[in-house]
Amino acid sequence: MAAFSRFEQLGLPTRRNEWWHYTDLRAAMREAAPLAPTPDHPTIEAARELLQARKPIGAGRVVLVNGVLVGALCQGLPAGVVFQQKELPSADIDDPMVALNEAMSLDAGVLHVADGAALADPVEIVHLTAGSRPQATYSRLAIAVGADAKADFVEVFIGATAGVQRNASAFLSLGADAKVRHVAMLDDQAELHVESHTIQLAARAELNAFALVAGGALTRRQLFVRLAGEDAKIALGGLALIDDSRRADTTLQVNHKATGGTSREFFRAIVDDEGVGVFQGKIIVEKAAQKTDGSMKSQAILLSPKAQMNAKPELEIFADDVACGHGATIGSLDPEQLFYLQARGIPRAEAESMLLEAFGGEAIDRIEERRLIEPLRASFVAWLAMGRGKPTRAPK
Amino acid sequence: MLMLEVEHLSVTVHGKPILDDLSLSVRTGEVAAIMGPNGSGKSTLSYVIAGKPDYDVTSGRILLEGEDLLELDPTERALKGVFLAFQYPIEIPGVATMTFLKTALNAGRRARGESDLTTPEFMRRVREASQLLKIDQEMLRRPLNVGFSGGEKKRLEILQMALIQPRLAVLDETDSGLDIDALKVVAEGVNRLRDPARGFLVITHYQRLLDHIRPDVVHVMARGRIVASGGPELAVELERKGYRQFEEEAA
Numbered sequence: 001m002a003a004f005s006r007f008e009q010l011g012l013p014t015r016r017n018e019w020w021h022y023t024d025l026r027a028a029m030r031e032a033a034p035l036a037p038t039p040d041h042p043t044i045e046a047a048r049e050l051l052q053a054r055k056p057i058g059a060g061r062v063v064l065v066n067g068v069l070v071g072a073l074c075q076g077l078p079a080g081v082v083f084q085q086k087e088l089p090s091a092d093i094d095d096p097m098v099a100l101n102e103a104m105s106l107d108a109g110v111l112h113v114a115d116g117a118a119l120a121d122p123v124e125i126v127h128l129t130a131g132s133r134p135q136a137t138y139s140r141l142a143i144a145v146g147a148d149a150k151a152d153f154v155e156v157f158i159g160a161t162a163g164v165q166r167n168a169s170a171f172l173s174l175g176a177d178a179k180v181r182h183v184a185m186l187d188d189q190a191e192l193h194v195e196s197h198t199i200q201l202a203a204r205a206e207l208n209a210f211a212l213v214a215g216g217a218l219t220r221r222q223l224f225v226r227l228a229g230e231d232a233k234i235a236l237g238g239l240a241l242i243d244d245s246r247r248a249d250t251t252l253q254v255n256h257k258a259t260g261g262t263s264r265e266f267f268r269a270i271v272d273d274e275g276v277g278v279f280q281g282k283i284i285v286e287k288a289a290q291k292t293d294g295s296m297k298s299q300a301i302l303l304s305p306k307a308q309m310n311a312k313p314e315l316e317i318f319a320d321d322v323a324c325g326h327g328a329t330i331g332s333l334d335p336e337q338l339f340y341l342q343a344r345g346i347p348r349a350e351a352e353s354m355l356l357e358a359f360g361g362e363a364i365d366r367i368e369e370r371r372l373i374e375p376l377r378a379s380f381v382a383w384l385a386m387g388r389g390k391p392t393r394a395p396k
Numbered sequence: 397m398l399m400l401e402v403e404h405l406s407v408t409v410h411g412k413p414i415l416d417d418l419s420l421s422v423r424t425g426e427v428a429a430i431m432g433p434n435g436s437g438k439s440t441l442s443y444v445i446a447g448k449p450d451y452d453v454t455s456g457r458i459l460l461e462g463e464d465l466l467e468l469d470p471t472e473r474a475l476k477g478v479f480l481a482f483q484y485p486i487e488i489p490g491v492a493t494m495t496f497l498k499t500a501l502n503a504g505r506r507a508r509g510e511s512d513l514t515t516p517e518f519m520r521r522v523r524e525a526s527q528l529l530k531i532d533q534e535m536l537r538r539p540l541n542v543g544f545s546g547g548e549k550k551r552l553e554i555l556q557m558a559l560i561q562p563r564l565a566v567l568d569e570t571d572s573g574l575d576i577d578a579l580k581v582v583a584e585g586v587n588r589l590r591d592p593a594r595g596f597l598v599i600t601h602y603q604r605l606l607d608h609i610r611p612d613v614v615h616v617m618a619r620g621r622i623v624a625s626g627g628p629e630l631a632v633e634l635e636r637k638g639y640r641q642f643e644e645e646a647a
Contacts, residue, residue: 111482123499335449341487342470343446343479344500344556345507358490358539 003090003102009190010096019095019222020280020309021325023249025207027351028218029192033165036066036135044070047130050159050357057154057375058122065128066169067139068107080117080149085109088142088171093224097194101138101169108140111153115175122152122181122371127168129188134163141168143182145177147202147353152369154183154293160190162217174205176229182207183372187379195221203258206261210367212376213240213248214383223252225260227289235264241375241383242307244274249278256289256319270356270364271307282314283324290319296326301333301359353384397424398461399564399595400445404638405456407437407444407620414440416620418456424563425592429606430599431631432617433639438599439483441617442568445597447473448481460564475507477563481553481570493552496540497522501559523560529585547571554585565589566597571605583608603635617641 011018011031047065051073062083063073068084077083091098105321113119127139145151160166174180187194193216201207213219225234235281240248254263269277279298300309313326333355341351357380364376399571400422407415414437422428429616432438444451445458447470458465465473483493487495501521502512527549541549550570557565557640567586571579586596598609606614614631616624616639623642626631 317426336486337488339446339448339470340482340488341496341500343448343474343482343494344560345471345503346499347471347503348469350499350503354491354496355488358488362490 003099007096007103008220010094010099013096019251022280023218023247025097026354028160029165032269033136033163033191035133036131036137038068039070039130043130044072047128047159048073050128050392051126054158057124057156058119058152058371059331061124061126062111063126063128064107064139064141065130066135067105067127067137069109075359077123078119078121080114080119081123081151082112082114083109084112088140091169091171091196091198091224095196095222096171097167097220097222098196101140101167101196102380103168104167105138105140105230109368110142112142113143113145113149113151116148117146119152122154125153125361126157127155127157127166128157128215129160129164129166129190130235132161132355136165137167139168141175142171145172145174145180149175150179152181152183152372154343154372154375155183156187157164157184157186159191159214160188161194162189162357164190165192166190169196169198171198172207173205173344174202175311176202176204178202178205180207181367181372182209183367183370183376184209184211185214185376185379186212186216186219187383188216189315190216190262191218192216193219197221197322199223199225199233199234201225201227201234204231205229205234208367210364210372210376211236211239211250211261212364213238213242213250214379215306216248219246219247220267223250225252225254225263227254227256227263228258230258231260232258233262233267235366237265237363238267239360239380240267240269240277240379241360242269242277243272245274247276247278249280251278252282253282253284254282256285256294260291261289261293263292263294266347266363266366267298268360269298269300269309270303270360271300271309272303274304274306275308277309279310279328280312281326282316283326285315285317285319285322285324287318287344288322292322292324294322299330300330301356302330303332356384357381379390397614398459399424399426400423400597401457401459402441403457403459404447405444405458406454407440408452408454409440409450409530413622415444419619420615421621422595422597424595427590427596427598427609428614429614430597430617431601431603431613431614431634434601435442436617437620438617439568440478441494442566442597442599445566446470446552466601469558471503474551475504479557479560479562479565481557481565481567482563483570483572485541485549485553489542491540493538493540497536497556497559500556503561521559522555525555528588529558530581547557547575548579550574550582551585552579554582558589561589562594564595564597566599568599569601570598571600571602579605582610583632593630603631606631616642
């Protein structure tokens with residue numbers, strides 16, 4: 001059990017670990033929830049009910065209940081896509097939560113997209129937590145997209161209630177010339193949500209990935225990206241909606257290893273109440289990665305005096321012929337824009353909602369596919385409508 | 397009948413006095429022009445009428461048909477019938493122009509106890525009003541004011557005014573940044589809205605706008621107050637002689 005000993009050696013991350021500087025899990029995870037067992041029949045039936053209540057996105061669905069693949073709940077995958085349960089190799093990443101995932105997960109599998117396949121509809125991957133007791137779930141999934149294939153994926157996390165500690169690892173690899181869009185949506189109420197993505201792009205592969213974080217008491221998304229082949233392109237985006245005393249951390253590293261790579265990171269956050277947002281991003285341009293074009297932006301709107309945003313974009317450049325930039329802004333709603341809308345008779349709260357929807361919508365729209373944009377927008381608008389993110393509401 | 401009464405209004409911005417005991421009234425059905433040099437406080441007056449925050453009213457009143465506006469927030473003033481055509485309309489990325497127009501129109505309807513417009517009815521009204529203002533439908537598909545030329549922004553302000561049908565329209569330097577053709581289109585748009593039940597306050601630096609929107613009265617503003625009032629001939633005199641005589645009088 002090499003993964004166990006690696007986790008033991010590393011321990012739960014604390015602020016001393018720079019990669020985890022803003023999210024101290026040792027302090028947050030005082031108690032480890034018991035490991036969720038392989039789902040039994042009643043659990044699967046409960047999961048089936050939860051699934052029936054929601055509208056599927058796209059065609060073809062892979063369902064993991066409490067981290068374990070449940071074939072009975074999956075729906076026909078399109079031609080060219082195969083799911084295979086199998087052990088996955090260790091990630092060559094020194095991260096305690098990735099090691100813990102490997103040590104604890106009961107199950108693992110690979111979703112293969114054949115070379116040259118062009119999927120007409122998105123494939124949905126549902127991570128469903130069933131059961132109301134405190135429990136820890138671990139999932140481990142690889143998505144391997146073959147050369148020259150085109151595919152869209154939507155990963156949704158649903159069903160978690162307070163007391164659920166979730167650790168999900170995903171390994172996404174794109175073959176040469178593959179074009180992939182990937183959307184992650186989180187709007188349930190896990191106590192802890194750790195999501196680790198290891199992403200690798202071969203030559204000329206293109207990935208556009210986006211995540212909406214609308215729930216979870218403590219959310220940590222970490223992305224380890226390698227542009228391994230030349231002229232690969234990646235766009236990473238996200239919108240974090242953080243209210244109450246929730247915390248949401250996005251930490252990513254994009255490693256340009258070959259010439260001509262392009263990377264765009266565009267992350268926005270709306271932070272209300274006593275919420276805390278974190279964005280840490282690092283673009284590394286290795287010596288061989290000449291002609292790299294990289295840019296990273298983090299923008300946040302704070303809606304309350306106690307809301308917090310920590311943004312730390314970084315560049316590490318070892319090549320000499322590159323164009324790279326980064327920026328971070330943290331502010332409030334623009335009073336000039338608010339006045340303009342109000343001067344047309346629009347009530348203040350509605351004007352604020354319009355501006356917030358515009359701010360978040362611009363991040364969502366970058367996924368550039370209507371069928372993916374619509375569910376994201378719907379979830380975002382639902383968050384706004386629930387009275388979250390409204391600075392003029394009565395004080396608690 | 398008086399549409400607007402500004403009485404002894406003094407205003408400071410960050411402690412600096414801008415309006416100084418200014419009094420002015422606009423009769424119902426009247427087009428009143430305010431002319432004045434840069435820095436005389438014209439834009440401040442328009443913002444204070446519309447309720448922009450950050451202006452401290454240290455004394456005086458502003459009444460719309462007898463009702464005190466100063467107690468109301470900008471939304472409430474707009475719903476009472478005040479419309480400010482901005483000198484610099486604000487760009488709002490991510491808000492579609494059509495969505496904005498629909499939200500604004502329906503906000504007014506809801507305040508009057510009317511139901512929201514149906515989409516076809518809304519589209520019909522926008523199409524009609526925009527054709528008169530030579531506004532391209534493509535422009536209305538863009539985010540609000542984003543990437544609009546100066547002329548497009550001003551025409552969109554007039555389009556909003558035509559759709560909202562305010563009781564009092566305050567036009568803040570609507571002529572600035574317009575070439576002569578755009579100026580004519582905008583002026584015609586304003587003239588179509590002239591109505592015995594509506595008042596206009598047209599703020600401008602130059603007389604040329606007033607060649608196209610003929611005012612009933614002209615007020616001259618300098619150093620935060622009205623220093624002269626008269627008929628349209630006053631605008632012509634100003635164009636010939638400049639503002640200097642009035643600035644000296646105000647000092």
